[in-house]
Amino acid sequence: MSAVTDTDTGADTAPVDVPDQSGAPSGRTRTLSVAASASMLVGGAAASVWFWIPLAILVIGISSIPSVIGFLVAAVVFVYLMRGVDHVERVRNEAVFGMGIAVPPRRLSHYTGFQRWAHQLWLDISSARFWKAVAHHYVRLTYDALATALAAGLLAFAFLAPAAAVATGHSDPEAGLSFLPTPLAWLLAVVALAAAVAVVVFGPALDARIDRWLLPPSETAALQHEVSALADARAGAVTSAQTERHRIERDLHDSVQPRLVSLAMTIGLAQTKLDSDPPTARALIAEAHDEAKNALVELRNVVRGIAPTILADRGLDAALSSVVQRANNSGVSTTLSVHLPRRLPDEVEACAYFVVAEALTNVSRHSSASNAAVTVRLDEAANQLHVSVFDDGRGGARVVDGDDTVDATGLRGLDERVRAARGTFTVSSPPTGPTIVTAVLPCGS
Structure with a gap:
């Protein structure tokens, strides 16, 4: 995983380790x-x-x-x-x-x-x-x-x-x-x-x-933990939503908007050449057509980052297969192991999908890894989904506090998203590697 760093909430209230409640x-x-x-x-x-x-x-x-x-x-x-x-x-x-x-x-x-x-x-x-x-x-x-x-x-x-x-x-x-x-x-x-x-x-x-x-545990301790967990989940949901808004704004501003501006300029230039220079106008229109197709691809990527259609239609296994295929195409040999005997709640599948997608994005961008492995399994006894992403690249990735909205879409954003789902998110990344990102998500109330 990368040497790029992301979040720990650093709140005054300490997190809670609850193996069994x-x-x-x-x-x-x-x-x-x-x-x-x-x-x-x-x-x-x-x-x-x-x-x-x-x-x-x-x-x-x-x-x-x-x-x-x-x-x-x-x-x-x-x-x-x-x-x-x-x-x-x-x-x-x-x-x-x-x-x-x-x-x-x-x-x-x-x-x-x-x-x-x-x-x-x-x-x-x-x-x-x-x-x-x-x-x-x-x-x-x-x-x-x-x-x-x-x-x-x-x-x-x-x-x-x-x-x-x-x-x-x-x-x-x-x-x-x-x-x-x-x-x-x-x-x-x-x-x-x-x-x-x-x-x-x-x-x-x-x-x-x-x-x-x-x-x-005493009833008072259990209630205090429940209140603390709900407050932490609420804080994670709020910050995760804010982070997601920043990410969508950045993606639209950096990718889709420039293409649409270029498309509008090309069409405007073609209009000026339509009567005086028809061949040039046709070339400009063809160029505008290519720009429109590229803009559609960028919009699909943005939409995929918000709500991937394949996840709703075919489930988590198929959606993760698509993510792993993109990682393989980027030059990182990635394997996928999935054990899901049944469909999970939509919010759990979405959270697991984004954990894997963002983690593999960090692998391809920052880690210089040659191999990665994604493991997803359902613990039916505990009713928990375990998600793990391993890479053999350089380490140093950690979750840190910060207000940088660019970094907020990395590990910090994943931590917030998992906390909003009342799960636990951990990163093991010694300086020399390897890096293991793990999320444990509850699959029911």
């Missing part, structure tokens, strides 16, 4: 299983050591506040540790219980470089999502430790009490368990063994309830 936990919970019991027992055993490690880091950080550096190092380690723990807890919940708990929205920094990293740490540590994850981990760890200790204690009693009672009956009557008759000891052992088994079998039910209580 499906709401409440879904699916059938598997609380009575070997995996659930094993998860609780392993968690309880690990708690004897792991419980103190994050807590020690937190205490060290707080006690190191006067030194600043020690506090910052401890804070960074604690944040990364608990972020990893949160991920592991969600993977564990899905593998053990299969609850399909939604991931809370995470605010992302809009800065770049080191400032982005530092700001992201602050956003994480100041979010309710982070501290809910910390609370969940310690509540579950404490419960697992207590449940495992209780089961181990009951199990130990079940084996030791009868043995001690029998040993007491055959030795000194003054021993400590002489008050416990052997039959009663066996009865209590059976009860303790049954209780230990019940704790191991039914204890994970509370584990699952703790997950269901603390892992999902």
Whole structure:
């Protein structure tokens, strides 16, 4: 892709990363299983050591506040540790219980470089999502430790009490368990063994309830995310419409208007020669005819940029095939891979079309690439359309803020268009290449 740069909104409100906003936990919970019991027992055993490690880091950080550096190092380690723990807890919940708990929205920094990293740490540590994850981990760890200790204690009693009672009956009557008759000891052992088994079998039910209580996003957070997403989509729609108006104005001014002016001048000159010099007038009329055909071609190109007819008539696959064919004609060997089992909403197809068309235009104009690849597939499980454009040219393309209406039709315009469709737009383009432009578009409400 090009070294030409385009947009990041740079708004005061940070964007949001939302892998899943499906709401409440879904699916059938598997609380009575070997995996659930094993998860609780392993968690309880690990708690004897792991419980103190994050807590020690937190205490060290707080006690190191006067030194600043020690506090910052401890804070960074604690944040990364608990972020990893949160991920592991969600993977564990899905593998053990299969609850399909939604991931809370995470605010992302809009800065770049080191400032982005530092700001992201602050956003994480100041979010309710982070501290809910910390609370969940310690509540579950404490419960697992207590449940495992209780089961181990009951199990130990079940084996030791009868043995001690029998040993007491055959030795000194003054021993400590002489008050416990052997039959009663066996009865209590059976009860303790049954209780230990019940704790191991039914204890994970509370584990699952703790997950269901603390892992999902709160209703307030979900509503805040929805409001933020709608505001961002509205801003993207407004700026995208403005950008599109500038592009149409520029295309008409730079391509169609000069041809029409030339056509009018040629026809006017032919009129002056019509009586005095008929052969010259005929040549001028033929020239005007050629100019009129060229103007029609330019108008078709402008219309294609607004609403391609082939997209409405034959669908996204055929429209993208046409775009890829033009890219091949421009000297960039381009392949197309499309997996679309059904037609998509018009606005989704239009957005995907313009992402591919503009990205390939940038490839042919700026990247010096020899090969490009376009991949379009529908993820029916998530009901999302994934669009990717790869090129092997020089890199350096990025989305930047700016008011230049010439550049606004590039990556910045694509970012605005995708945001208006409530999708996500990313550009991966290291200085040496290659460049990958990716858009993920939701295909339904």
